[in-house]
Amino acid sequence: MSFTDILRAEFKLEYNDMLRRKSVLFMLIMYPYLFTLFALFIGYAGGSPEVFVEKFGLNPVLYLITSSYILMSILASVDVLLWRPLYDSENGTLVYIISSPVNRLKYYMALPFPRYTELLLMGATSILPVYVYYYGLEGVLLSLLVITLIAVGCVLMVPFAIFVAGVCHRVGESWRIINIVRPIVMILMGVYYPRFYIPLIGYIIGSLIPSSFIVEIIQRTLLHLESNTHLLMAIAFTLFFLYLPAGAWSIKAWEVKKVKEGVKIS
């Protein structure tokens, strides 16, 4: 059973779905801009840009737009993994997935990638111009660095998202859970507020999320702060590998419950 075959299948599914569904395509193009506007609105509501610059030494527009992009991309795995089994259940496809011999970890690992690529590509179109505007040509390099780091953060997020999704599905299958889990993960990742400024307890809890360390690397880079990039990366990757078995376990726990109740046909 090859991971690339599953990945190819998922890419085909996601991209066909997107291209053949005009509203989704439209939203996807609009998404980064709406997100940016929203982030700027929140940002300005929280204080004037001068205060922000004084406090963090960085233009808030640049900071917020980067933060939005990070969130939008990295959280996609949590979204997809929470949403997909519910969709498949409704769509009548879940019975065929559960009764298939597919390696569960490979399958769930593959799920978020198509959406990741969409968001990373689309999102890039929103941050690249802003970076160039503020930094000139150097902005191109900087934004490429940031996009690359976010991509790493995305990958590192998947097993954690599988773990969270499995636990959530096991507790109760509901669309509403997404709306509870999403903001919690969002806050703990420390995206909108530089991570190293949040209270220690928050920092510790946030450290359970592998990608939070990548977020920190990005933030320190933007703020020109000293950072031990190697150490942060090492921690993030270690967490990634620790969440692999945890994710497999949580999906299994969910499936066991599911089969006990009986997987619904529709």
Next chain:
Amino acid sequence: MSRAIEVEKITKTYRVKSRRGLFKSSVEFVEAVKGISFTADYGSIVCLLGPNGAGKTTTIKILATLLLPDSGSARVAGYDVVKEASKVRENIGLMLTVEKGFYGKLNGRENLEYFAALYGLPRDIALKRIDHLVKLLELDKLGADRKLYEEFSLGMKARLSLARALLKDAPILLLDEPTLGLDPPSARKIRELVREMAHRENKSILYTTHNMFEAEIVCDRILLINKGVIVAEGSPEELKDKIPKLKVINLVIKASGDPGKPLERFTFRKEIKQEENSVFNVKIYVPRPEDVLGEIVKTLVNSGHEVVNVRVEEPSLEDVFIYYSEGSI
């Protein structure tokens, strides 16, 4: 080699919670399967024949590792459906409700490619297999290989669903009412292929239906299931033979009033159906029609009814079914 499917005394009771008022809720128990046992071999089609709610889908789900039985055990391809679920999954092709189960924004071929990846088929083998199945089920002729699934007719959906069940060439097929609601050509195609898969490719097929006619023409062995119990089993011929040697007197009567009244003195099992205003169809199950036929007709005529037609028939499978589910004839 072990048998393809071995089911031993499996039971399943669903718990159904229902709200009663604001704070009260009550739990009801539905005994869907009550200790059924059967076996199925390679190279043959076993049919679960029973009315709606008999427990057919529940049984299929248990064998497909989608539902745990409360008690009893089942083995598919020699593997325990509870303890060795992943081995079972490698050996089954599954077809549940024909209406859904694919992605609407993918066409027929793309849907098959998707599930081939899920089933672990290497890509080159998958593509060849899909080409073969698309032709076999005439999906190409119907244009269903290039059409989006959301635009499929029910017949196309059913064909695609059978194609998926055949994707990995599994030795065992579990097909739950595969022809339900289909257009006749699609239903015929599916029945034809199912027979071919069993007899030419030596697969073991468990096939459910509530249609007697279908069971009779498709299956090698029939398990009559009703209210979660297998009430009889055998080949279509054997099942008919198992009814105590009875014949059916089939009368069409133009009645003046209730034709049941004068027939009350005949204690055989009777079935009276009103066809039109005053036209009734009466079936009487008797061991020796020649002894009573004259008497019956005379009684009816004397009570002012007109006997339009009389036939003496062998019992149909439907008669067998009624016989077994409602006690004796």
